[in-house]
Amino acid sequence: GNRRFEGKVVIITGASTGLGPVMAKMMAQEGARLVLAARRLELVEQAAAAIGPDAVAVRADVTSEEDVAAMVDAAMTRWGQVDIMMNNAAVPGTDKFIWEQTVDNFLDTYKVDCMAAMLCTREVLNRSMMERRTGSIVNFSSSAGWDGMVRKSHYSAAKGALRILTKTIAREVGEYGIRCNCVVPGAIGTDLMINYMKRVAEEQGKSVEEIEASIVAPLPLKTFSTPEDVARMALFLASDEARTVTGQSINVDAGLVMS
Ligand code: NAD
Incomplete structure (x- = not known):
């Protein structure tokens, strides 16, 4: 089969449940060496153990600068480089109409669903990608962040901002040979x-x-969509197959959003 990730080092956040472990397994099958990060170490250790020696588990809350620095340290110590950053971790927040919205719900969601992608991206750029002049960053938005979603202003606004963050990163890092794209799932x-x-x-x-x-x-x-449906798009964007694709947000949603 394909070996698109041979020689590549990949960090996946939120790697203990849902899409994360599915992408980890598919990337490992194509030769990737992985750092799997999550808040609960036991869970992500299981995901790493299922893959074997090509995956290491780290505990990281992606909203913490110290944890994100330690996560990238783990990748550098174990594998010596980072080629691909999958900013997959997210929280849905608490459902609230806008007239019930709270600052805590809004900002807590924003921190995980947008700011964390900035933090993880900043660290891998500074620690490895800029110097090596290669890299691929994949963010995970949502249809909610495209068209808005009732009772999810916190999540929708953060996921919408993440698409613009994607474009800005792509514009800034392109000349360093680094790409940044975004997958926009509907219901998985x-x-x-x-x-x-x-x-x-x-x-x-x-x-x-x-x-x-x-x-x-x-x-x-x-x-x-199945997790595999979304993973296939994310892996394409992460891989050199998408060599000249950057700044894009691609909907994988059975046609919900047509852009
Ligand atoms: P999930 O909840 O199973 O996985 C997200 C993971 O992120 C969880 O394991 C969670 O514990 C982790 N996480 C949350 N906060 C964290 C933090 N501070 N630090 C580290 N990890 C943290 O969700 P999923 O369905 O696998 O979603 C994967 C991605 O796809 C997410 O970005 C999500 O927003 C997006 N998405 C999912 C759907 C869907 O229908 N499931 C739809 C649209 C978009």
Whole structure:
């Protein structure tokens, strides 16, 4: 098969659940050496153990400058370089209409869903990519950050800002041979989405199946994406196959958003 990540060192944040471990496994299969980061070390150690000696686990809260510095240190100590930064960690925040919104909910969400991508990107640029004049950064936005989403002003605003951060990074680092792109998933059938649907179902006195049907109905392709569907786009953007693709945000959402 393909070996697009042979010789590459990859950091994935939020690597313990959902999309993170799926991308880790797929990248390892194509030759990547990995640093898997998450807040709960036990969980990310399991993800790393499932891959074997090509993956190391680190505990990192991506909103902490010290933790992010230590995460990149771990990559430099173990592998000596960083080629690819996958800014995957995110929180959904607490559902609130704008008239109920709180500063804490808004800023806590912003810190993980936008600022952390700046921090992780800054560290890998300064520690490895700028000097080596190569690198690829992939951010993870959301359809909510494209068209807005009811009761998710905190998440939507942060994910929208992340797309503009992507473009700005791409403009600044291009001349150093570094690319930055963004994947924009719609609904993926991960815990994040399942928990959300359970909550909405409970509130509306409906079944999870009914809520799922209402999400799928407006989609041209009438389906959720799988983590693998989203991972394939993220891996393409991360890889040299996308050599001349930078500053782009690409929707992987069964046609929900057409840009
Ligand atoms: P997930 O919740 O399973 O994974 C995100 C991970 O980030 C979790 O393991 C979480 O613990 C971790 N995380 C949160 N805060 C952190 C912090 N401060 N430091 C370190 N790690 C932290 O979600 P997922 O479905 O795998 O989502 C992956 C990406 O795709 C996210 O960026 C998400 O916003 C985006 N996305 C998902 C969906 C969906 O339907 N699931 C839709 C649109 C976008």
